Amino acid sequence: MEGTLNLAAYGLLFLGVVTSLICLWQPNKILSKISLATVALAFVCLTLALIARSVASGRLPFATMYEFTFLFAWGILFFFLILRTKFVSDLLTSLVALLAIIIISYGSTLPSDIRPLMPALQSFWLELHVITAIVAYGAFGLSCCLGILYMVKEKVGDQGMGKSLPELSKLDNMLHWSVALGFPFMTLVLITGAVWAEEVWGRWWSWDPKETWALITWFIYAGYLHARKTYGLQGKKAAMMAIIGFAAVLFTLFGVSLLLPGAHSYV
Amino acid sequence: MTDTNSKFTRPGGKGVIHLLSSMKMGLFLLLLIGAASSLGSLIPQGEEAFFYKNHYGELMGAFILLLSLNKLYGSWWFILLGAVFATNILLCSVKRLKTLNSIRAVGSVVLHLSILVIFIGSLVSGLIGQSEYLELGTGESIDLATKGFPGYSLHVKDFKIEYYDNLEPKQYISKLTLSGEKNEVNSEISVNHPLKAEGFTIYQQSYGWKAKGYIDVGGKEQQFDLVNGADVIVKENIKMRVIYVPDFDPSSGDLRSRSPLPNNPHLACAILQNDQLLAVEVIPEGATKELAGYPVTFSSYRYYTGLEVKQDPGVKIIYTGFVLIVIGFLIRYLAPLKTAQKSEVGL
Numbered sequence: 210m211e212g213t214l215n216l217a218a219y220g221l222l223f224l225g226v227v228t229s230l231i232c233l234w235q236p237n238k239i240l241s242k243i244s245l246a247t248v249a250l251a252f253v254c255l256t257l258a259l260i261a262r263s264v265a266s267g268r269l270p271f272a273t274m275y276e277f278t279f280l281f282a283w284g285i286l287f288f289f290l291i292l293r294t295k296f297v298s299d300l301l302t303s304l305v306a307l308l309a310i311i312i313i314s315y316g317s318t319l320p321s322d323i324r325p326l327m328p329a330l331q332s333f334w335l336e337l338h339v340i341t342a343i344v345a346y347g348a349f350g351l352s353c354c355l356g357i358l359y360m361v362k363e364k365v366g367d368q369g370m371g372k373s374l375p376e377l378s379k380l381d382n383m384l385h386w387s388v389a390l391g392f393p394f395m396t397l398v399l400i401t402g403a404v405w406a407e408e409v410w411g412r413w414w415s416w417d418p419k420e421t422w423a424l425i426t427w428f429i430y431a432g433y434l435h436a437r438k439t440y441g442l443q444g445k446k447a448a449m450m451a452i453i454g455f456a457a458v459l460f461t462l463f464g465v466s467l468l469l470p471g472a473h474s475y476v
Numbered sequence: 477m478t479d480t481n482s483k484f485t486r487p488g489g490k491g492v493i494h495l496l497s498s499m500k501m502g503l504f505l506l507l508l509i510g511a512a513s514s515l516g517s518l519i520p521q522g523e524e525a526f527f528y529k530n531h532y533g534e535l536m537g538a539f540i541l542l543l544s545l546n547k548l549y550g551s552w553w554f555i556l557l558g559a560v561f562a563t564n565i566l567l568c569s570v571k572r573l574k575t576l577n578s579i580r581a582v583g584s585v586v587l588h589l590s591i592l593v594i595f596i597g598s599l600v601s602g603l604i605g606q607s608e609y610l611e612l613g614t615g616e617s618i619d620l621a622t623k624g625f626p627g628y629s630l631h632v633k634d635f636k637i638e639y640y641d642n643l644e645p646k647q648y649i650s651k652l653t654l655s656g657e658k659n660e661v662n663s664e665i666s667v668n669h670p671l672k673a674e675g676f677t678i679y680q681q682s683y684g685w686k687a688k689g690y691i692d693v694g695g696k697e698q699q700f701d702l703v704n705g706a707d708v709i710v711k712e713n714i715k716m717r718v719i720y721v722p723d724f725d726p727s728s729g730d731l732r733s734r735s736p737l738p739n740n741p742h743l744a745c746a747i748l749q750n751d752q753l754l755a756v757e758v759i760p761e762g763a764t765k766e767l768a769g770y771p772v773t774f775s776s777y778r779y780y781t782g783l784e785v786k787q788d789p790g791v792k793i794i795y796t797g798f799v800l801i802v803i804g805f806l807i808r809y810l811a812p813l814k815t816a817q818k819s820e821v822g823l
């Protein structure tokens with residue numbers, strides 16, 4: 210059940226990328242609506258897949274890296290669909306769908322078997338940790354896509370694919386909005402993770418690479434918020450920072466497990 | 477707040493204070509601490525000195541050791557960076573105290589000062605926090621003074637494991653009694669549910685088996701009470717190693733247990749002379765078998781529990797900081813706003 214739903218989500222996202230790319234090349238209102246609908250449907254499929262997994266395992270799907278990659282993609286799509294009420298852009302649709310595909314593809318290579326929760330993972334704090342991470346990383350993912358849109362808009366102006374994009378200042382504001390939303394949740398990610406580690410091992414902070422990179426991520430976005438507030442940082446530099454911030458998110462989630470030695474053995 | 481560059485160039489103490497309380501400094505420190513932290517995640521931490529020389533070459537290795545990049549997060553310069561950052565946040569917040577003109581601004585100051593609280597908590601934790609790992613068999617006690625916690629003793633009444641249907645562990649549970657000079661605390665702890673009392677936090681960390689018995693050495697009974705896998709010295713050059721098998725499979729004779737449950741407890745014993753195997757026997761509970769001329773009796777078995785015993789007043793401070801950060805955020809972002817202030821806060 211879960212597998213079929215995930216496959217459907219994958220196929221729909223793929224369709225979403227193809228249709229929105231066609232729209233970029235040959236603007237078409239109907240096709241644009243279709244591409245949005247496929248992404249929305251993919252979101253529904255992912256939601257159902259996560260529910261199916263929860264039912265099959267008798268717990269929330271908050272324990273393994275496999276589960277988190279799907280939640281991560283879910284969060285990004287969720288914020289994309291919220292932003293959709295503000296403006297519609299084929300470029301944003303294709304970027305978000307592509308990002309979701311990449312994340313899900315990586316997740317599919319991870320062990321997916323449903324196992325009962327080991328004692329260390331049976332923690333309310335861990336659940337809060339994961340929930341807040343979905344929000345924070347979803348919002349940051351979106352701000353990264355907005356940063357890319359900003360760069361594109363700045364380059365092409367009102368020509369070509371720039372036509373369907375909002376004004377630069379609006380993009381910049383939305384980017385700020387998504388970072389300002391993600392930041393308090395990122396703070397909660399760090400706090401709940403620290404409390405969990407303290408309750409389970411008695412070490413609230415141990416500088417393992419995953420923790421360290423989560424902290425670095427937090428610093429980058431704190432830098433963005435303060436530079437914007439005090440120096441009015443805006444425009445291309447701000448867009449660049451949103452992209453770098455999200456690169457740090459991706460590195461925390463995937464790069465650290467793949468490249469760096471660490472003690473974050475569960476996820 | 478506003479920075480004007482002229483302030484940096486002002487001579488004397490005032491200039492330093494201005495610099496230290498500036499946002500420029502804050503951003504610079506964020507960048508510096510972030511960069512240093514990432515370096516610590518790239519260079520393996522806490523290895524022996526020769527590791528770095530082998531791995532990075534003589535020169536780079538010496539450089540790493542000179543700057544304590546092998547123990548980066550505990551090095552004096554990293555802690556100093558943290559302290560300067562904390563000072564920066566403090567000064568910057570103090571400066572704003574004079575101009576607090578909305579509830580949201582109060583929230584912002586609370587939010588910033590709570591970072592300071594966390595920093596202080598981690599210093600307290602590092603300076604006076606103590607933590608010791610110990611293993612105790614069920615029924616055993618320990619005087620915690622021997623571990624650096626005078627005035628207290630700890631007794632393990634029982635230990636048990638709960639399993640899922642597929643025999644994967646669901647929870648590890650120890651029943652403990654912590655006795656002080658005045659009080660006695662009885663408590664059941666498990667993973668994620670430590671005991672918190674009398675300034676102690678005691679964590680369920682590990683477990684294993686212990687086996688009891690005796691070995692007859694030329695008519696003299698020599699008792700043993702060993703952790704699974706440990707050795708007992710029988711004579712010079714001769715030792716016995718014990719492996720406890722909770723669910724022995726007699727048909728295969730395999731020393732791997734069929735299940736984690738003590739359904740058919742046996743003790744596998746090996747007599748070794750200068751690490752050469754002389755004899756092996758698998759002894760059922762209560763039985764005696766002879767190994768290389770030594771009769772060995774396996775009397776009983778029980779669990780031991782691995783506990784982390786901690787006293788750390790810093791944690792309370794850190795948790796207070798966490799609570800304050802959350803409160804600060806809530807006020808900073810959600811407190812009601814007079815319309816006139818909206819543009820001022822920039823929302």
Ligand code: HEM
Pocket residue numbers: 389392428431434435438477497498499500501502503564565568569581584587588591808
């Ligand atoms: C990692 C450390 C820090 C965190 C987590 C933090 C957090 C925040 C947050 C969430 C805001 C509100 C931002 C917005 O509305 O866009 C803020 C604003 C501000 N921060 Fe920080 N900050 C940190 C360090 C600093 C430092 C070092 C300084 C001073 C040098 C500083 C000074 C300010 C000022 C003046 C404001 C504007 C007032 C306000 O909007 O609340 N912060 N900070």
